[in-house]
Amino acid sequence: MATDPKEDKETRTLIYMCRNCHKQYSTAREHQCVFRHKIKHSEAEQTLARVDLSSDPTYPRVTRECPECGENTVLFFQSKAKSTDATMQLYFACCNSACGHRWTVDSSQEN
Numbered sequence: 001m002a003t004d005p006k007e008d009k010e011t012r013t014l015i016y017m018c019r020n021c022h023k024q025y026s027t028a029r030e031h032q033c034v035f036r037h038k039i040k041h042s043e044a045e046q047t048l049a050r051v052d053l054s055s056d057p058t059y060p061r062v063t064r065e066c067p068e069c070g071e072n073t074v075l076f077f078q079s080k081a082k083s084t085d086a087t088m089q090l091y092f093a094c095c096n097s098a099c100g101h102r103w104t105v106d107s108s109q110e111n
Helices: 043-047
Strands: 003-008 013-018 024-026 061-063 073-078 090-094 102-104
Touching: 003 024
Parallel strands: none
Antiparallel strands: 003 013, 013 024, 061 073, 073 090, 090 102
């Protein structure tokens, strides 16, 4: 049975109507979602999601020089990768709100 979502204009509720016989079926309240668009972002896109990280006081900060502007206070956070084969990546963001540069350092380059 193929049904299409329709609106009952009198009661302003969602119903489903059979394409063949036009019989109407009411929906349970928890099944009223007609369409859901889930966007799957890559790990790199997720790190760029927040625009102004420097204004968020919950991120830890460390003394390290920004390669773009020379600011010596940066914040850091971990990647949001959920795959089991992904390695944990540490990202840095400049605390200078005019700069906002973000970068990562390869763990093999760290002291």
